[in-house]
Amino acid sequence: MVEYLLGVGILAAVYAINALSLNLQVGVTGLLNFGQVAFVGIGAYSVAILDSHDVPWIVGFLVGAVLAGAAGALVGRLGRTLASDYWAIATLALAELVRLVALNQDGFTGGAQGLSAVSGIWTGMSTTAREAATFATIVVVLGIAYLVARRVRNGQYGRVLVLIRENPDLAASLRHNVVSAKVRVMALSAVMASVCGGFYAMYISFIGPGQLLPFATFLIFTMVVVGGLGNTTGAVVGAVLITVLYDGTRFVRDWIDVSADQAAGIRILVIGVVLLGFLLVRTEGLVPEKVKAAHARR
Template identity: 35%
Template sequence: MEAYLIAIGIFAGIYLLLALGLNLQFGMTGLINFGHVGFFCIGAYTSALLATNGVPVALSLAAGGFAAMLAAWPLGVVSIRLREDYFAIASLGFSEIVRLVVTSEGWLTKGVQGIPGIPRIFPGVSSQMQSMLMFGLVMVLCLLAILAMRRIVKSPFGRMIEAIRDNEEAVRSLGKEPAGFKMQVLLLGSLLAGVAGGLYAHYIGYISPDQFIPFITFQIWMAIIMGGVGRISGTVAGVIILMTFLEGSRFLRDVAPFIPEVAMASIRLGVIGLALMLFTIYRPQGLMGDYTKR
């Protein structure tokens, strides 16, 4: 049971890094990114490929984050000035292109066979100690990311991106160009997604293209919506709620053993979707949102 809880904590931390990056982009800047999983994928594959070829794991993780941030730059150059809904479509297309590339370029990524034997972050220790150290590392990175987000929110840069979120035309009328600020936010959020991808790859030990589907982005969107868009505390709360539903729904079969295992996966998705609908109807501002507003 302890190992199971530690594993959940590690996945929750990885999801929290993803959610913090997306909350910075959408919650604080209004940048609708439907392709967040693409940067997650880039970070995972970059770190995995480097580590399996002898590069130290610490450098591989850093390279994964940098590669995701670097990949966000051309996307931003091409589409950052588009209207929000058009950028959302462009980002979704980008993530699918990334997945198709890692699927088809087998000479580099081994295609659908995936990359096995990815080195652990802490070699030479027992499996239980590996998990505990991994949990500690993920929690430290999450804490650093939260502190960085708090600093950004309270800085002039944070106030500017919030102004862009609230009224981009007003910001432009003051002589400021929103595109430059949006680009910086896109890069920072992608950096967090890339680091999360590297952590995921080294923890799982095996990655393949079907692990990086758009549903991952949808889950992260669920977390920030349920927790409270634009709030760091809401991001944390949203990830906790999401993991509770994802893991708690695994035990539905104990309550209803007559349901076939094949059908249980669909029912789990239905339960999670129902939770999102209820939050949208009764708490549209999220769990940690302003309770004076409806």
Template identity: 40%
Template sequence: MSEFIISTLTVAGIYGLMALGLNLQAGYAGLLNFGHIAFAGLGAYATGITVQAGGSPWLGAGIGVLLAMALGWCIARLGRQLGADYWGIATLAIAEILRTVATNEGWLTGGANGIAAIPSLFEGLPRPWNSVAFLAAVAVLLAGAAWAGRRLGNGRFGRALRLMREEPKLAACMGYDLVSLRSRAVMSGAALTAIAGSLYAHYMSFAGPDYMLAAETFLLWTMLMIGGLGNTAGVLLGVLVVQAAHALVPFAKDAFHFSSDTAGAMRIGLIGLILLACLLWRSQGLLPEKIRRIA
């Protein structure tokens, strides 16, 4: 039971890092990034390829961050030519292109089989202390990311992003470079998400194309919408709610003897019901963003 709780909290922490990265773009800047999971995929693959070649895990994480930031810069610059909705579709297409490349370029990524046998960061420790140490590392990173995201959102940069989100023409008239703001928001979120992807590869000892499925991005969007876009505490609450729904279904399966297919459908249905309830009664999330207004 303790191992199950540790595993659930660890995965929740990793998804929390990804969700905070998406919040920098969608919550503060209002950017419809539907290919956000590609940044996590880059972090996971960079770690797997580097470790497989005999390199350091820290080097792999650093390469993943640099690749994700480069992709984020390109995606943000693409936004100059597209409207918000078309830009969101373009990000989804880019993520699918990367997933297709990862699936077919077996010489580099292992193809559909992915890259296996990625060592854990604390494999030298005995069980269960290796899992506890990994959870502690994820918790520290998550706390640091939440603190930094909150400071960033309440600072000058965060206020500029919110102004761009609400009144882009006014932001431009006030001298803000909207392309620069968009680029910095996407690149910051990409770096944080790449770190989460690297951690996920170490934790699962695997990196594969399934890490970049569009469903993963929409799961992160669900967490943000349930918790509250633009609110760091709300995002973390949304992550906990969704992960709790994931964790409770196996207990229901054992208690009522559901099949695996039924349990999978129940998990999706339960998360869908929670999202629908929030959209109907708490449209801005369980902990909505608080914006200071001038009377």
């Protein structure tokens, strides 16, 4: 039981980092990134591929962060010429491209089977102690990610990002460099997502193209919307709640008699209905964003 709870805790923390990253893009800056899972995948595959060549994990994380950051910056630049809704579709396409490469470059990524036997963390310990140590580690990482995200959101840069979301023309006319601000927030978020992906691959010691499906991004969107778009604390709250809900519905077959296929449908349906419900009834989420007046503190 303790191990199960620790497992859910670890998963929630991993998702929370992912949600913090997506919230910086969607919630704060208004950049609808439907391809978030691509950054996670870049991080996860970097760690897994380098690990299979016996390179230390820290190098995998660094390579993943650099690659994801570069990809994020490029996607951010693409946002320069594209209306925001079509940019969203372009990001979805990019994520599918990453998945196709992972699926088809067998020699490199293990193809459809993915890469298994990725070295874990704290391998020298007994099972429960290992789970506890892993949980402690990811909570520390989450803490750092939270502080970074909050600092970005509440600082001068965060105010520029919110202005870009609310009124890009005004931001440009105030001589803020809109493109550069977008590129930087995309790069930062991508690095956060890649760390989350690398950690995930090490924790479950596996990564495959099945984990890069668009539904993975959709799950994170649900967390951010339920928590409250634009609110840093909300992203974490939403991530914990949705992880518990999504992981809890794994046991749906214990309650009702359905096939495995139908059970998978039910799990996805629950998440979709929660997201639609929040968008329709409580768009601002559980912890609404507080936009301060410009001169509130002085």
